[in-house]
Amino acid sequence: MPRTVAPCEPTAAEQVRSILATAGSAAVTANGAHEDFMAGVVAEFGEALRLRVPADSHTAAEAACGPAVGVPAALEWTDLAPVPVRDRVRAQVRIVGRLHAPEPAMQAGAVRLRVDVRGVALDAGGTRRLVAPADLLAARPDPMATAEARLLLHLAEEHREHVEALARLLTVRRLIDVTRVTPLALDRYGIVLRLHRPDGHSDARLPFARPLADPDELGHHIHDLLARAHHRHHRSA
Known part of the structure; x- marks a missing residue:
C-alpha cells in the first residue's frame, strides 16, 4: 500500500x-x-x-x-x-x-x-x-496568513535571540558565511528563515511537529523548535 x-x-x-x-x-x-x-x-x-x-x-x-x-x-x-x-x-x-x-x-x-x-x-x-x-x-487561505506579518515582526524585533537559536537546527554547512538570520515567512506547517551572506542569501524552512490550527498555537511550536535547537547545540558541544 x-x-x-x-x-x-x-x-x-x-x-x-x-x-x-x-x-x-x-x-x-x-x-x-x-x-x-x-x-x-x-x-x-x-x-x-x-x-x-x-x-x-x-x-x-x-x-x-x-x-x-x-x-x-x-x-x-x-x-x-x-x-x-x-x-x-x-x-x-x-x-x-x-x-x-x-x-x-x-x-x-x-x-x-x-x-x-x-x-x-x-x-x-x-x-x-x-x-x-x-x-x-x-482552496482556503492558510490560517496563519492574516497574522503572519504581525508575528514575524514581533519575532524579528523582540526575539532576535530566538531567531538566531532556531538557525542551530540547520546544518553547519548551510550556515557557512551567514552574517544575519531573519524570519521571512510563516504558515501552519513551519517557519522560513532567511540566511544573509555578504554576497547574497538563501532561505531555509523549519517544519513544525504538526500543523498549526490557529495563530495562538505558534508560541508552543516555536518553543518546541527552540528546545530541539538547544538539545542539538549541547549535544554537539
Missing part, C-alpha cells in the same frame, strides 16, 4: 489564496488599460472570484462598457516580506480571465467585478507553478 507523505507547506492554490487575502495592492490590466491600486482593491471568493474596486476606477469603467462575455484582463499581486530583507519579493501571483459588468458592493464607493478565471500562475522561489481555476476556488 503506497505510503502517504504529509505535506510540509501549503499547496500553490493555498499560497495564492493567502496572498490575495492579505495583499495591500494590486495591478489590473483590463481591455489593454493598466491601473495600479495601492489600496481599495479586494479579492472576494464564493462561487466565483470577484474583484472589489473603487467605483470611479478605470477598471470599473472598462468592465461596465464591455460586452456580455466580459473584457480580457490580467490581475497581478506581489507578496512582500513584512520584515526588512535584501529582496522583499517573496512571490507574485498573476490571474488572467475576463471581467464582467460591475455589481453593487456593500462598501460605499466600491463595485464588485466577477472574474471568469482562465489561468493562474504563482512565481515563488524562482519557480513558476500553474494553479487550476477550480483548485483556486476550492
